[in-house]
Amino acid sequence: MMMAKAKEYAAACAKAAKVLARLTTAQKNAVLSDMANALRQSHGPILKANETDMANGRDKGLDNAMLDRLQLTPARIDAMADAIDFLVGLPDPVGERRLVETRPNGLKIEKMRIPLGVVCMIYEARPNVTADAGALCLKSGNGVILRGGREALQSSLAIAEAMRPALIAHGIPGAAITVIDDPDRELLLALLKQIDDIDLVIPRGGEGLIRFVTEQSRIPVIQHFKGVCHLYVDKEADLDKAFNILMNGKTQRTGVCNALEGLLVHQDVAETFLPKVAKAFGEKGVKVHADSATAGYFAGAELMGEDDYGQEYLALEIAIRQVPDFDGAVAHIERFGSQHTEVIVTENNDTATAFQQQVDSAVVMANASSRFSDGGELGLGAEIGISTSKLHAYGPMGLEALTTEKFVVTGAGQVRE
Amino acid sequence: MMMAKAKEYAAACAKAAKVLARLTTAQKNAVLSDMANALRQSHGPILKANETDMANGRDKGLDNAMLDRLQLTPARIDAMADAIDFLVGLPDPVGERRLVETRPNGLKIEKMRIPLGVVCMIYEARPNVTADAGALCLKSGNGVILRGGREALQSSLAIAEAMRPALIAHGIPGAAITVIDDPDRELLLALLKQIDDIDLVIPRGGEGLIRFVTEQSRIPVIQHFKGVCHLYVDKEADLDKAFNILMNGKTQRTGVCNALEGLLVHQDVAETFLPKVAKAFGEKGVKVHADSATAGYFAGAELMGEDDYGQEYLALEIAIRQVPDFDGAVAHIERFGSQHTEVIVTENNDTATAFQQQVDSAVVMANASSRFSDGGELGLGAEIGISTSKLHAYGPMGLEALTTEKFVVTGAGQVRE
Numbered sequence: 001m002m003m004a005k006a007k008e009y010a011a012a013c014a015k016a017a018k019v020l021a022r023l024t025t026a027q028k029n030a031v032l033s034d035m036a037n038a039l040r041q042s043h044g045p046i047l048k049a050n051e052t053d054m055a056n057g058r059d060k061g062l063d064n065a066m067l068d069r070l071q072l073t074p075a076r077i078d079a080m081a082d083a084i085d086f087l088v089g090l091p092d093p094v095g096e097r098r099l100v101e102t103r104p105n106g107l108k109i110e111k112m113r114i115p116l117g118v119v120c121m122i123y124e125a126r127p128n129v130t131a132d133a134g135a136l137c138l139k140s141g142n143g144v145i146l147r148g149g150r151e152a153l154q155s156s157l158a159i160a161e162a163m164r165p166a167l168i169a170h171g172i173p174g175a176a177i178t179v180i181d182d183p184d185r186e187l188l189l190a191l192l193k194q195i196d197d198i199d200l201v202i203p204r205g206g207e208g209l210i211r212f213v214t215e216q217s218r219i220p221v222i223q224h225f226k227g228v229c230h231l232y233v234d235k236e237a238d239l240d241k242a243f244n245i246l247m248n249g250k251t252q253r254t255g256v257c258n259a260l261e262g263l264l265v266h267q268d269v270a271e272t273f274l275p276k277v278a279k280a281f282g283e284k285g286v287k288v289h290a291d292s293a294t295a296g297y298f299a300g301a302e303l304m305g306e307d308d309y310g311q312e313y314l315a316l317e318i319a320i321r322q323v324p325d326f327d328g329a330v331a332h333i334e335r336f337g338s339q340h341t342e343v344i345v346t347e348n349n350d351t352a353t354a355f356q357q358q359v360d361s362a363v364v365m366a367n368a369s370s371r372f373s374d375g376g377e378l379g380l381g382a383e384i385g386i387s388t389s390k391l392h393a394y395g396p397m398g399l400e401a402l403t404t405e406k407f408v409v410t411g412a413g414q415v416r417e
Numbered sequence: 418m419m420m421a422k423a424k425e426y427a428a429a430c431a432k433a434a435k436v437l438a439r440l441t442t443a444q445k446n447a448v449l450s451d452m453a454n455a456l457r458q459s460h461g462p463i464l465k466a467n468e469t470d471m472a473n474g475r476d477k478g479l480d481n482a483m484l485d486r487l488q489l490t491p492a493r494i495d496a497m498a499d500a501i502d503f504l505v506g507l508p509d510p511v512g513e514r515r516l517v518e519t520r521p522n523g524l525k526i527e528k529m530r531i532p533l534g535v536v537c538m539i540y541e542a543r544p545n546v547t548a549d550a551g552a553l554c555l556k557s558g559n560g561v562i563l564r565g566g567r568e569a570l571q572s573s574l575a576i577a578e579a580m581r582p583a584l585i586a587h588g589i590p591g592a593a594i595t596v597i598d599d600p601d602r603e604l605l606l607a608l609l610k611q612i613d614d615i616d617l618v619i620p621r622g623g624e625g626l627i628r629f630v631t632e633q634s635r636i637p638v639i640q641h642f643k644g645v646c647h648l649y650v651d652k653e654a655d656l657d658k659a660f661n662i663l664m665n666g667k668t669q670r671t672g673v674c675n676a677l678e679g680l681l682v683h684q685d686v687a688e689t690f691l692p693k694v695a696k697a698f699g700e701k702g703v704k705v706h707a708d709s710a711t712a713g714y715f716a717g718a719e720l721m722g723e724d725d726y727g728q729e730y731l732a733l734e735i736a737i738r739q740v741p742d743f744d745g746a747v748a749h750i751e752r753f754g755s756q757h758t759e760v761i762v763t764e765n766n767d768t769a770t771a772f773q774q775q776v777d778s779a780v781v782m783a784n785a786s787s788r789f790s791d792g793g794e795l796g797l798g799a800e801i802g803i804s805t806s807k808l809h810a811y812g813p814m815g816l817e818a819l820t821t822e823k824f825v826v827t828g829a830g831q832v833r834e
Contacts, residue, residue, distance in 0.1 A: 018751070018777075021777070022775065095774075100795075100796060101796050103794070103795075103796055107785055107789060107794075109795055109796050112773065112774070114777070114807075116807050116808070117807060195631065199806070199807055199808065200808060214612065214635060215635060218631060218632060220637045220638075220806075220808045220809075221637075238830065240830075241829075241830035244830060244832050245830065245832055247832075248832035248833055249832075252832075252833060334435075345830075352827065356529065356825045356827075357512075357529070358439065360435075360438070360531070360823075361823065362823055362824060363823065363824040363825075363826060364823060364824070364825055364826070365825075365826040365827070365828065366826070366827045366828065367827065367828045367829055367830050367831075368524055368826050368827070368828030368830070368831045368832075369828075369831060369832040369833050371832070371833035372524060372826065372828075372831070372833055373824075373826075377520070377524075377833070378517075378520075378526055378824060378826070379517060379518050379520055379526050389616070389637075390531075390533050390534060390616055390821040391533070391616065391617060391637040391808065391809045391821070392637075392808045392809040392821075393821075394821045394822060394823055394824075395823065395824045396824075404807040404808070404809075404810075404811045405811060406777075406778065406779055406780065406781060406811055406812060407779060407780040407781070407790075407795060407811075407812045407813075408773045408780075408781055408782075409780060409781070409782040409783070409785050409789065409790075409795070410769065410773075410782070410783045410784065410785070411782065411783065411784045411785030411786075411789075412658075412784055412785075413655065413657075413658035413661060413662065413762075413784050413785070414784075414785045414786060414789070415661050415662055415664075415665035415666075415669075415785075415786040415788070416665055416669060416786050416788035416789055416794070
């Protein structure tokens with residue numbers, strides 16, 4: 001029964017997606033503007049639904065961090081609307097047509113960018129994903145199925161309800177943005193099998209959710225398990241830059257996947273660099289895990305065993321290790337990194353380039369804070385997720401990552417010999 | 418036990434892939450040239466192994482088409498070597514570095530092309546895939562796990578054996594091109610679960626094989642179920658071009674996925690066009706299935722019901738239908754096409770453009786034969802498969818489709834506010 005229900009949702013969204021795929025940029029922007037305005041005018045019903053979710057959440061004993069993510073305010077609703085207005089100003093990748101080559105037989109080979117079709121977002125207690133992902137998919141011409149957690153369900157439904165009239169007014173089936181109102185796990189499992197109608201699954205949440213979706217899905221899944229980002233301070237580093245990048249990466253915001261979780265220091269600069277770090281970390285209350293050569297610099301440091309690295313602390317906590325050389329740093333990252341973001345600080349351009357070439361990570365930086373590793377800061381405008389697997393997209397995904405290209409061939413009657 | 422064995426194969430190939438990823442283009446080309454020469458010098462052992470496969474195949478009652486695909490000859494071995502030499506001349510996508518933008522804060526955002534990692538090919542009785550896919554993956558810096566069918570196993574092992582010394586001589590672990598010597602189904606299933614070490618699965622074969630792999634794999638799969646390609650003859654078509662493109666698409670080679678399986682004719686040109694087609698099809702022995710308005714033109718035509726279209730005949734057989742207009746043609750293709758290749762013949766450029774925009778298919782052509790829809794003819798140089806699903810690649814896949822891009826960021830010490 002759940003399979004039939006899932007098929008119905010997916011097929012309706014796929015049908016609506018065919019309408020979306022043919023809209024012009026101006027049409028899509030008009031819908032988005034109307035949606036943003038509708039959200040601003042719907043504070044009442046959205047806040048009321050959110051109160052229900054918040055009360056349920058408190059009853060169920062959700063922790064404060066989760067309740068904070070769940071809570072909506074007039075300002076947060078307006079921020080969602082602003083994000084949609086911002087999308088209006090971004091270039092539309094759909095329809096871009098580029099010449100690849102003209103073949104010796106005269107065939108003109110081009111590529112044309114088109115939407116993927118239907119995207120299924122699986123997420124937990126963040127109601128804003130409903131507005132963000134709905135708008136990103138619409139701008140890129142895709143239908144979207146939004147399957148949020150039970151915790152944020154009433155809020156998500158109210159947000160979608162506010163946005164829907166803009167679809168209808170522009171002749172787009174409401175199923176273009178489908179919110180699954182039944183948080184049943186069997187229905188989720190059935191959705192993950194709809195290979196004929198859903199093109200991409202994007203889970204957003206903890207590692208458990210992502211592993212579960214990857215295990216169960218028959219549809220391609222964008223994976224982003226965790227962010228274990230390292231900073232490597234090279235022997236030719238500008239140590240002031242290194243210090244600023246370290247403090248920014250570890251202490252500016254700790255609960256995010258682009259925060260630093262590991263520091264690798266070339267042994268030649270350890271004696272100069274680490275005492276300053278120890279002082280600052282002491283003041284900020286950063287807990288340190290370190291190898292035996294390093295632990296002595298940090299009061300209360302916990303000694304790390306050879307195999308203990310690679311933790312995602314998401315807190316004022318960091319692993320520090322001295323490395324004998326560049327290759328040692330690269331080898332450590334290869335073993336313990338999570339292919340999210342890795343940073344080198346060095347004044348030697350050849351060393352920076354070698355790091356950027358050799359480190360296998362979605363984002364590889366020289367002399368910049370790992371905190372810049374998100375869609376907005378990298379110039380994508382907006383972000384629907386971060387891929388740490390390499391298929392289709394690697395790293396932060398913007399509008400273009402929600403599209404693909406088809407071959408367009410133009411001839412004058414050519415046939416094959 | 419099979420899970421441990423699969424893990425071992427996959428991990429060894431992933432380790433070798435890290436070596437491949439760092440090779441220069443010149444190094445990879447040197448290995449490929451040595452492989453091509455080694456194949457030319459290994460006729461003896463390869464043909465001997467192939468004789469074993471052929472004898473087993475005859476014992477097992479394989480049909481003639483399958484035996485023909487299985488059979489190797491000195492010329493066919495040399496053709497594999499030539500294909501590898503051809504790859505040497507193709508540009509290497511790996512390492513390409515392009516500027517995306519310089520951000521207002523001075524960060525330089527670039528993208529750099531890198532290999533995917535490990536590709537797993539699942540195929541049936543074509544031993545040449547062993548050489549072709551092995552070489553394509555090597556040129557693109559990827560490790561490859563080749564899991565061919567039991568029927569071609571001895572031939573595949575002999576081909577891999579001939580190619581291996583070139584790897585070793587250049588310091589590359591032999592596991593870079595891993596041939597699975599155990600055709601056990603449990604081992605295949607276990608391979609399809611190695612999400613940490615295998616990045617992409619490409620099945621090549623019948624629809625049954627591809628559905629099976631898609632169902633079982635936890636790794637992204639390139640899907641290519643079938644090719645139900647249509648030709649739409651518009652009311653403004655040059656009917657001579659249409660005739661040539663029709664005959665080429667249906668009769669030049671029938672057992673291929675880019676052959677035509679459906680003909681849609683605008684009703685205004687049916688009376689002029691169809692008698693000539695009927696005569697030619699009669700001479701060539703093409704069997705026709707048609708709607709009631711059309712069947713009368715063809716002696717012995719079988720009448721088609723409304724829901725009967727969409728067959729992949731792979732034979733001298735075709736479905737023909739008259740359509741009242743352009744939209745009718747597009748709607749038919751949307752319902753019955755397979756997102757492989759669709760063709761319009763028209764002298765009206767606006768109509769051609771509308772068709773290229775509106776038809777959702779990996780390859781959309783105007784005034785050219787569907788038979789051009791392959792990697793070589795579209796300018797990719799070589800082809801590892803055709804994707805009719807949209808993730809990562811859509812259409813014929815060449816070297817670039819075996820790579821992805823990472824973000825490369827270069828700063829001067831910037832931190833985030």
